[in-house]
Amino acid sequence: MTSEIALPTDNYLTHTRGLWSWLFTLDHKRIGVMYLITITTAFLLGGIMAMLVRTELMYPNHPPAAQAKTMTLVPREVMSKDAYNKSFTLHGAVMIFLFILPGIPAAFGNFVLPIMLGAKDVAFPRLNLASLWLLWIGLVFFLIVLVFGQLDTGWTFYTPYSTSTETAVIPAVAGAFILGFSSIFTGLNFIVTIHTMRPPGMTWFKMPLFLWGLYGTALIQVLATPVLGITLALLAVERIFGLGIFDPKLGGDPVLFQHFFWFYSHPAVYIMILPAMGIISELITVFSHKHIFGYKFIAFSSIAIALLGFLVWGHHMFTSGQSILASMIFSVLTFSVSIPSAIKVFNWITSMYKGSISLATPMCYALMFIFLFGIGGLTGLFLGALATDMHLHNTYFLVAHFHYVMFGGTAVAFLGALHYWWPKMTGRMYSDFWGRVAVMLIFIGFNLTFIPQFLMGTHGMTRRYFDYSFLADAHPEIATYNLISSLGSLVLAVGLFIIPVYLIKSLISGRKAPANPWGGATLEWQCSSPPPFDNFPEQPVVGDPYDFSRIEYDEKIDGYVRV
Amino acid sequence: MSPFAEWINRGISIGLFAQAEKNFWLPEQASTFAPMVDKAFYFLLGISVFFFCLIVALMVAFVILYRRRPGVESQKTATHNGLLEMLWLGIPLIIVCVIFYQGFKTYLNIRVAPANAYEINVVARKWAYSFTYPNGHVDEVLYMPADEPVQLIMTSAPGDVSHGLSIPDFRVNMDIVPGRYTKIWFHALEEGEHQLFCTQYCGTGHSDMRTAVKVLKRPDFDKYLAEAENYLKTMPPEKAGEILFQRRGCTTCHTVDGTRDAAHVGPTLKGIWGHEAQFKAGPPQTVDENYIRESLLEPSAKIVAGYPDQMPTFKGLLKDEEIAAIIAYIKTLK
Secondary structure: OHHHOOOOOOOOOOOOOOHHHHHOOOOHHHHHHHHHHHHHHHHHHHHHHHHHHHHHOOOOOOOOHHHOOOOOOOOOOOOOHHHHHHHHHHHHHHHHHHHHHHHHHHHHHHHHHHHHOOOOOOOOHHHHHHHHHHHHHHHHHHHHHHHOOOOOOOOOOOOOHHHHOOOOHHHHHHHHHHHHHHHHHHHHHHHHHHHHOOOOOOOHHHOOHHHHHHHHHHHHHHHHHHHHHHHHHHHHHHHHHOOOOOOHHHOOOHHHHHHHHHHHHHHHHHHHHHHHHHHHHHHHHHHHOOOOOOHHHHHHHHHHHHHHHHHOHHHHOOOOOOOHHHHHHHHHHHHHHHHHHHHHHHHHHHHHOOOOEOOOHHHHHHHHHHHHHHHHHHHHHHHHOHHHHHHHOOEHHHHHHHHHHHHHHHHHHHHHHHHHHHHHHHOEOOOHHHHHHHHHHHHHHHHHHHHHHHHHHHOOOEOOOOOOHHHHHHOOHHHHHHHHHHHHHHHHHHHHHHHHHHHHHHHHHOOEOOOOOOOOOOHHHOOOOOOOOOOOOOOOOOOOOOOOOOEEEEOOOOEEEEO | OOHHHHHHHHHHHOOOOOOOOOOOOOOOOOEOHHHHHHHHHHHHHHHHHHHHHHHHHHHHHHHHHOEOOOOOOOOOOOOOOHHHHHHHHHHHHHHHHHHHHHHHHHHHHHHOOOOOOEEEEEEEEOOEEEEEOOOOOEEOOEEEEOOOEEEEEEEEOOOOOOEEEEEHHHOEEEEEOEOOOEEEEEEEOOOEEEEEEOOOOOOOOHHHOEEEEEEEOHHHHHHHHHHHHHHHHHOOHHHHHHHHHHHOOHHHOOOOOOOOOOOOOOOOOOOOOOOEEOEOOOOOEEOOHHHHHHHHHOOOOOOEOOOOOOOOOOOOOOOHHHHHHHHHHHHOOO
């Protein structure tokens, strides 16, 4: 069958050759691919740290007296307290700053955004390359942290702990500062590109919803990230010059740091989830072969989330001693931001109604997203409500909620996007069977890992605890939950490790991909797989991105064609 | 019962209405807040389970009903429906308003203490608490009277980091910040013992920062306070020193039986009296009264070789006769 596909003689992968032609390319597609490789490496690094944390927490460090002789799979204590503190800190910092934040916008946004607009590249290709190099420099700083002194502040860098610890806070802060600029450059580039480079006929409301997601994300990147930069710079100034800003010893205010930090880091949560929601809008419609339901509500909800997201940072500080009035206002605003997310979920479900639903691997990820993000979103209500937050704040309930949103939401959408655009990026099809095996393992492993954590949390198990023996003495089920959670994380890890195996195999021996293997109506499916160097030889014709009525399956090429 | 059957049993009880196993969702209710917070929790749980089941049921139903089959096309349906969409904007909006109101009402109760609350001052340091009672007595365990409001006025020791204080059985949780006071109050229902621990990450010993809440009947509490006030005068100094060693949290980091393990950050104190201590910098010194006094008040002045500079100062927190008692106690650790 492969011989039926007219292969382009030249594509972006073969256009020029050699390492330099990659490192200094201005091509958005190559930059996207290099982002993808870098970010996946960071994901692996952060994942190893997570496994270390779960291995340590598999058993309470001291067994209850009654079962002192019980056999365990691993030693009760696999590392020292300080090593544990460094492990969870690096897990958080690497996952947040190097995987989740840049993940979808930088890797898939870069690759897809210009093609979806029918353009040849982003508005500022050199700025785009600069942002990739900044990511690499930031990564180098984190590697320096890893090799020298490590970091034990938690990814949140809370003062005054972060101004008094002896670990390598300065390089870590410098790394996060540089990564912030990488993020700002990408956001700026996307805003300008979407404003100025849309093709004739593509009005704002004819844009694919992924672009609305990226647009909302870019707004936050440009407006919020500078605050993180300033905060981290102030922290560095305090540590180096002893200027009193956050440390009460020097006349500063530690709660001020929390305000500054969350003023960025809460909107940053939406940097992480908005592009993921955009991807789900694409996947649901393409694999249901059906028009999106309520386009405008979904588009506006992205912008509403981006704007409201700026006003809710204080919900991280309900127990910090902030005033009752402030807590009340932040609680109200927090609930208001849950509405646009709910609208999106209902609209996705309605979009599937009377569709023709294919369960190809990317769609499995989209369905898994709705399931897991549903749990993540609903458990957020418990933490946004003031009364229940007083009990659940800083417990594993929060840890589980966060992972349901960030892994169950963003990382699952990332994997969905990877499987959706892999044929476009590489020109090869992977094994759908192994793809779905991985989906099942990830789904089972993830839920086994994190559902028990909700119950640990409601019984008081606190985050960042090295030893929970005393809690397990009072509530023996906490030990059971931790064991299930650690075993679940192993299943999750196995599921994730299957993915690179079949993806790499597809590069070697995979079937050549048709231009449109899934039946997408957005422009990137009109150019060949992989796309030619300049994307489109001539300006493509723009239509409704969700009109599938004229896209039909062609057996000869095992792909879809426009009729 | 075999372990396997026990697991199955536990698995069955993990149903939504798993009231059969007491405390499946939440721990024991030991304060007046607990029923209020739990009511809000179960209300939210009901709403969440309902909407989650609705979403997943629709999703699964659509995937089965409209699965891709050869020869069957997707059908055109409306691409938007303003009324329907306003409906699922409006209904969640009303529900979250109710949730907010319920949460806020209880929160006000938790944050605003009644005027007649019994006040206890709390100082948190790496990695212990000290509770100071109105009569000046200091303890590392929180003793409190049952069935009356008690307020904690909390701060971190000068130069220390932020900590937290959580008593899950009471459903309270509050940060403790250096340089400012945070407050929390509660009304314990009856006498009993509960766990109290730190919830704000504070470094190496974060998970060791825990103690007990001992709720006593009012007469027992008064008796405890009266005895506690006088123990320095009534007891032999080495006995009083041992009590102080417990109550000021020294045992978090120092063992007295010669054990050296990862759980204890500081050196063991067994047999140090009269020995020559080796330091990171400076000449060695024999452990005597002056050295111990200095180690308590200026712990960073001399760091024992092989240990981190982690000990907080007790300057202003120990009276002279208390230091004398601790010295007397350390002398007995042979």
